[in-house]
Amino acid sequence: MSGERTSRLPIPLREDLSPAQAEVYDRIASGPRGKVEGPLAIWLHSPELANRAQALGEFARYRTSFEPRLSELAILVTARHWTSHFEWHVHAPIAAKNGLTAAVIEAIRGDRRPRFAAADEEAVYAYVHEVLTTGKTSDGTLKRLVSFFGTTAAVELSALVGYYSMCAFTLALAEPPLPEGGPGPLPPR
Numbered sequence: 001m002s003g004e005r006t007s008r009l010p011i012p013l014r015e016d017l018s019p020a021q022a023e024v025y026d027r028i029a030s031g032p033r034g035k036v037e038g039p040l041a042i043w044l045h046s047p048e049l050a051n052r053a054q055a056l057g058e059f060a061r062y063r064t065s066f067e068p069r070l071s072e073l074a075i076l077v078t079a080r081h082w083t084s085h086f087e088w089h090v091h092a093p094i095a096a097k098n099g100l101t102a103a104v105i106e107a108i109r110g111d112r113r114p115r116f117a118a119a120d121e122e123a124v125y126a127y128v129h130e131v132l133t134t135g136k137t138s139d140g141t142l143k144r145l146v147s148f149f150g151t152t153a154a155v156e157l158s159a160l161v162g163y164y165s166m167c168a169f170t171l172a173l174a175e176p177p178l179p180e181g182g183p184g185p186l187p188p189r
Contacts, residue, residue, distance in 0.1 A: 009174040012044045020047040028054050032062050037179065038086050039170040053166070060160040065153035066124075068098040073121055074128045074157060075164050076100075076108050081132040082168035085185040089178045111189055123148045128161055 014036075017025055021044045028036045031054075036044070040057070043050035061071060072095035079087035092105055104121065107114035113129075116122040127145045131137045137145075145154050178185070 007042075007174045007176040009042060009045070011041045011174075011176060017044065018047070021050070023047070024050045024054065027051065031058055033058075038090065038176060039167040042170050042174045042176070053163075056159070057163055057167070060156070060163040064156040064160060065149060066157065066160075069095070069100055070120060070124050071160060072098055073100055073104070073124050074160050076105065077125060077128040078132065078161050078164040079168065080108050080111060080186060081129075082165060082172070083186050083189055084164075084168035084171050086171045086176060086178060087164060087167055088186050109186060111187070120148050124157065127154075127157060131158070131161060132165075 012021060012025075014022070014025055024047050025036050025044060028040050028050075033040070040050065040054055043053050061075075064071060066074075072091055075087065075091045076095055078084075079091060088109070092109070095105055096102065100121075101117070104114040104116065114121075114125065116125065123144050126141050127137055130141050142154065145157070149157075
């Protein structure tokens with residue numbers, strides 16, 4: 001997906017943006033992400049959507065009750081579920097940097113249930129995997145999640161999975177090339 005391949009939809013360039021698009025672009029670029037790429041760039045075709053989605057994404061990624069290790073775990077499970085190569089490419093290195101083990105990352109990449117050393121990781125994985133594969137969660141899985149993190153965090157985790165699912169759908173629409181470097185694409189499911 002990298003190299004000479006181009007996006008199926010044009011990725012707006014900063015110098016070609018309307019004033020509304022440029023305002024959102026600058027808001028994203030000056031925020032914690034520091035750049036505009038992937039779904040954020042694609043959403044610029046609809047500035048109001050881009051602005052609202054980037055604000056939700058900033059909260060979901062940086063401001064929930066979860067430490068980055070657990071947020072990135074949820075993002076990877078979501079990326080794997082949707083076979084979202086771009087999201088995987090961006091977030092697998094971030095997950096490793098924040099303490100998710102190589103064995104856990106590789107198991108998720110291979111669409112296998114990881115062996116977790118940390119019970120909090122197991123609780124997050126169980127919830128995210130179950131809700132993505134069945135469309136709901138069992139009482140036991142939810143009870144375990146809430147017992148570890150509380151009700152607010154459970155709601156935030158659902159929003160994080162929803163946001164990164166929306167990212168995956170946007171990326172499937174446009175299929176932008178992967179940025180250079182980093183892990184290769186996900187194997188087919």
